[in-house]
Amino acid sequence: MSCQINAVDLNRLPPADEILSEKEGAFYQTLRFPKRRMEWLGGRFALKELVRQTLGAPLKDIEILPHASGKPVLSAGGKPCTLAFSITHSRGWAVAAVSADEPFVGIDLEKIEHRIDAWARDFFHPSELTGEGDAFLTALWTQKEALVKLLGTGLSLNSYDVRCVDGKPAFFGAALKEYVRLGSPQITLKTHELLPGFMFTLACGH
Numbered sequence: 058m059s060c061q062i063n064a065v066d067l068n069r070l071p072p073a074d075e076i077l078s079e080k081e082g083a084f085y086q087t088l089r090f091p092k093r094r095m096e097w098l099g100g101r102f103a104l105k106e107l108v109r110q111t112l113g114a115p116l117k118d119i120e121i122l123p124h125a126s127g128k129p130v131l132s133a134g135g136k137p138c139t140l141a142f143s144i145t146h147s148r149g150w151a152v153a154a155v156s157a158d159e160p161f162v163g164i165d166l167e168k169i170e171h172r173i174d175a176w177a178r179d180f181f182h183p184s185e186l187t188g189e190g191d192a193f194l195t196a197l198w199t200q201k202e203a204l205v206k207l208l209g210t211g212l213s214l215n216s217y218d219v220r221c222v223d224g225k226p227a228f229f230g231a232a233l234k235e236y237v238r239l240g241s242p243q244i245t246l247k248t249h250e251l252l253p254g255f256m257f258t259l260a261c262g263h
Contacts (some may be wrong), residue, residue, distance in 0.1 A: 059157070059158040059159060059261075060110070060154050060155065060156040060159060060162060060259060060261055061107050061110070061154065061156070061157055062107075062152065062153070062154045062259065063103045063104075063106050063107050063152065063153050063154075064069075064103065064150055064151070064152045064166075064251060065099055065102055065103045065106075065150070065151050065152075066149065066150060066253060067096065067099040067146070067149050067150060067151055068090045070095070070098055070099055070102055071102065073085055073098055073201065075116070075117075076101060076105065076116055076117070076201050077098075077101065078117050078118070078119075078120045078229075080120060080122060081101065081120055081121070081122065084122065084123070085097065085098065085108075089175065091263060096151060098155060099145035099146060099150075099151030100145075100146055100151045101121050101144075102116075102226050103132075103144065103151045103152060103153035103236035104119075104121060104142055104144055104153035104155065104227055105119045105121070106153075107142075107153055107154075107155045108131070108133060108138065108140065108142075108155060111140065111155060111157065112138070112146050114133045114134055116143075118133060118135075118245075119131070119132070119133050120132045120133075121144075122215060127145050128209055129142075129144070131230070133149045139157075140156065140157055140160055141155065141157075141160055141161060141162040142154065142155045142156075142162060143158045143162045143163050143164040143203075143206050143207075144164075144169065145164050145165050145166045145202075145206075147167050147255060148168045148255070149165045150166060150252060150255065152164060152166050152251070152257065152261060154226075156261065158263070159245075159261040159262065159263050160242070160262065160263060161207045161242055161260075161261065161262035161263070162207060162250070162259075162260070162261055162262075163202075163203040163204060163205065163206030163207030163208070163259075163260040164203050164206065164250075164257070164258065164259050164260070165193050165198070165199040165200075165203040165257070165258050166199065166251065166255055166256070166257045167198055167199050167202075167255065167256055167257075168254060168256075169192050169195045169250075169254055169255065169256055170195070171191050171237065172191070173196060178195055179200075179216075180198070180216050181194075181197060181203075181216070182217045182220050182228065183224075184220065184222050185197060185220050185221060185222055187219055187222065187223055192256065193227055194255040196248050196256045196258070197221060199248060199256050199257060199258035200221040200224070200226075200246055200248055200258045200260070201216065201219050201220070201221055202258070203246070203258040203259065203260040204219050204221065204226050204244070204246075204260050205219055205232075206236045206260070207244065207260045207261075207262055208228075208232060208239070209235075210231070210232070210235050210238060212219050212234050214230075214231055214233070215230060215231070215232075217229070217230075218230040218232035218233070219232045221246070223247055225246075226244050226246065226250070230253050239262070242262030243262065243263060244260055244261070244262040244263055245260070245261050245262075246258055246259070246260050247259045
């Protein structure tokens with residue numbers, strides 16, 4: 058996998074006016090809830106730092122703005138940026154990933170904690186439940202969410218349509234149609250404890 062990853066502490070962010078362009082700043086002001094504002098800002102800062110390191114562009118010249126579909130669009134210096142990217146956040150952290158080589162990227166970060174059995178039964182297909190315990194289920198959750206982000210479909214998919222069995226992805230229904238539309242890329246998953254107490258998955262496709 059040829060991806061760069063950046064994790065930032067949401068309690069140590071620079072001021073918004075040092076990070077955001079004018080258009081981003083206007084959108085930022087529309088976010089009503091402090092938690093959402095911090096997560097949104099942190100995700101952009103994490104991604105912009107990676108793009109700045111890759112392209113050398115100043116932070117405020119890098120823009121991540123929502124498309125009409127809701128999916129973020131990345132540009133640098135007013136021009137579309139071809140870097141594949143993904144953003145995630147969880148419990149005070151934001152993480153971004155970029156790749157110049159992999160055309161499809163999806164990431165997810167989740168805190169390892171106990172969840173009720175009913176949640177696991179509702180969210181995971183029985184074929185996915187090849188292990189047990191909080192760390193296993195959290196890792197599996199991050200794998201599914203990273204795959205959804207790689208597909209770029211948002212939250213519209215049935216969770217059973219995106220499956221991960223022993224680290225191998227499989228798609229069904231609407232997810233399979235989207236996967237085929239993308240050219241049926243070969244997908245590699247890497248799951249590990251990126252931060253203490255947090256499980257993280259990076260999904261790359263080419």
